Amino acid sequence: MTPPTDPYQAVTHPDPYPYYAELRARGGLHRIPGFVPWIAADAATVRAVLTSEHCRVRPKAEPVPPQLAGTAAGALFGRLVRMNDGGPYPAVKQTLSRALPEAQREVEAESHRWAEKLFEAPSLSRLPDAALQLPVFVLGSLLGFPEDTLEASVRDVEAYVRSVAGPTVNSEGAARLSERVAACFQAIPGTAFTARLRSGPGAEELRVPNAVGLLTQAYEATAGLLGATLRAIAREPALREQLSRGECTLDDVVQEAARHESPVQNTRRFTHATETVAGQELEAGATVVVVLAAANRDPLENPQPDAFLPRRVGRQTFTFGLGAHACPGPLLATAMATAAAERVLATGLDLTPLSGPVTWRASTNTRVLGGLR
Numbered sequence: 001m002t003p004p005t006d007p008y009q010a011v012t013h014p015d016p017y018p019y020y021a022e023l024r025a026r027g028g029l030h031r032i033p034g035f036v037p038w039i040a041a042d043a044a045t046v047r048a049v050l051t052s053e054h055c056r057v058r059p060k061a062e063p064v065p066p067q068l069a070g071t072a073a074g075a076l077f078g079r080l081v082r083m084n085d086g087g088p089y090p091a092v093k094q095t096l097s098r099a100l101p102e103a104q105r106e107v108e109a110e111s112h113r114w115a116e117k118l119f120e121a122p123s124l125s126r127l128p129d130a131a132l133q134l135p136v137f138v139l140g141s142l143l144g145f146p147e148d149t150l151e152a153s154v155r156d157v158e159a160y161v162r163s164v165a166g167p168t169v170n171s172e173g174a175a176r177l178s179e180r181v182a183a184c185f186q187a188i189p190g191t192a193f194t195a196r197l198r199s200g201p202g203a204e205e206l207r208v209p210n211a212v213g214l215l216t217q218a219y220e221a222t223a224g225l226l227g228a229t230l231r232a233i234a235r236e237p238a239l240r241e242q243l244s245r246g247e248c249t250l251d252d253v254v255q256e257a258a259r260h261e262s263p264v265q266n267t268r269r270f271t272h273a274t275e276t277v278a279g280q281e282l283e284a285g286a287t288v289v290v291v292l293a294a295a296n297r298d299p300l301e302n303p304q305p306d307a308f309l310p311r312r313v314g315r316q317t318f319t320f321g322l323g324a325h326a327c328p329g330p331l332l333a334t335a336m337a338t339a340a341a342e343r344v345l346a347t348g349l350d351l352t353p354l355s356g357p358v359t360w361r362a363s364t365n366t367r368v369l370g371g372l373r
Contacts, residue, residue: 006035007289011265011367012360017306020294029280029288037268037287040278043298043316048278049290051323055269055277056085059285065164072171073163076178079209082217082325088203090324092210095200097328103142103193107332110138111339119343124353127230127344128361128369131223132158134336139215142193144184153177157219165363174212181211218332220366224263225254225337227369230344232257234354236308240345250345252310254338259317260308262293263333266365267321292318293367 003019010016023032023041029049030039040049049055058064063083068074077083081093100107114137118130136154145153159173184194185208197211232253233239242248271277271286282288297305301316320327344351357373 006032007039007041007266007291008364011363011365014357016265016293017297020291020297023291024294024298029278029282037289038280038282039289039291041291041294043295043301043318045278046290046292046295046318047322049269049288050318050321050325052269052275052277054271054273054275054282055288056272057083057269057325058085059270059287060272061285065166067166067169068163068171071163071169071174072178073160073169073174074171076160076174076209076212077164079206080213081206081210082213085324088206092202092206093324093328095197095202095207096210096214098200099193099196100329100332102196104331104335106142106193107138107335108339110141111336112343114138114141115336115339115343119340119347122344122347122349124349124351124372128223128227128371131226131340131369132219134226134340135218135222135333136215138336139218139332140180142191143181143211144187144191144194145180149180153180153215157215160216161219177212177215178208181208185211214329214332217327218329218336220361220363220368221263222333222336224366224368225258225333226340228257228261228263228367229254229337229341230351231354231358231369232260232308233341233345234351239308239310242310248310250342251334251338254334254341255315255317256308256310256312257337258319258330258334259296259302259312259315261367262296262317262319263367264319264365265293265367266291292321 004010004013004016010019020041023039027042028045040046064074064077068077081089114134118133133154136157137150140150140153156173156177159170163169184190185198197207239253267290269288269290271282271284273284275282295318299305320330353372359370359373361368361370
């Protein structure tokens with residue numbers, strides 16, 4: 001099997017982990033031939049980059065991707081907490097970080113409700129589409145979307161996600177999502193979830209776009225986590241026995257899947273000035289690709305890193321980030337993936353084919369099951 005040529009190509013490679021091990025073995029920030037960005041792959045360097053005050057989430061001269069400039073999709077992107085440092089954004093992050101755990105019971109209830117419907121009679125060919133629908137249906141319902149708008153909302157989220165990846169831009173989806181969320185925020189009394197988002201600190205004009213951001217950011221990550229969970233169950237027959245004997249829980253399996261086959265394989269950071277990060281001087285305008293999936297399998301953090309151990313002691317997972325831009329909603333993704341996996345297992349669907357060759361949804365950073373090869 002030909003190895004990947006760079007961390008972006010690795011995301012959809014049949015088995016990127018030997019390549020990630022090679023990157024990790026180099027240690028520190030380094031470069032490889034034919035790939036311009038710096039690479040951080042070992043756990044210590046990944047941690048240093050993600051927690052460095054010198055590493056920003058967007059290039060200084062490019063607050064939004066060029067193809068989105070001047071569009072509704074660009075306006076949404078430019079107001080996301082995830083894509084901004086400092087200013088009014090930490091207060092909005094505080095609101096999200098408080099509201100999401102408080103809504104955990106509601107998230108779990110909606111996750112089970114929609115998993116029952118979306119995976120009522122699942123097939124392996126239908127799984128990838130249902131996995132992408134689930135987070136939009138769950139979070140859209142929590143925000144107060146009318147049920148008859150949920151399928152259209154999935155299409156709008158897809159259009160926005162594809163626009164960010166480029167080169168084609170469809171801004172109509174971003175505009176419609178913003179309008180739907182704004183209507184939910186204006187509804188009296190609204191849902192308990194929107195009430196929490198409205199009542200927290202942060203500029204009012206940033207609350208709607210960041211509520212939309214929950215939909216767009218959970219979309220591929222949750223689908224990827226569900227796919228990783230079901231693939232693990234297919235490839236590790238002993239997991240079913242452990243589950244049936246109560247030796248582990250399905251949540252344990254999902255948590256290990258998030259580490260073992262990280263749905264978000266990499267992220268990026270940028271320097272705005274010449275700075276020293278992880279002992280390496282980086283030029284102004286440098287890009288660092290942070291290979292989260294490689295750090296998850298660093299043996300210095302997780303002994304026996306290639307083994308799938310649902311009751312792993314002291315598990316260290318970089319999938320959801322660290323530092324100021326750590327994801328505020330890892331519990332959302334794990335709750336949705338757990339509910340869906342539970343429902344799929346209850347149907348008795350034969351998952352065995354998932355242990356063989358599969359295809360992956362086109363992406364440079366998110367590993368999402370596309371189908372059987």
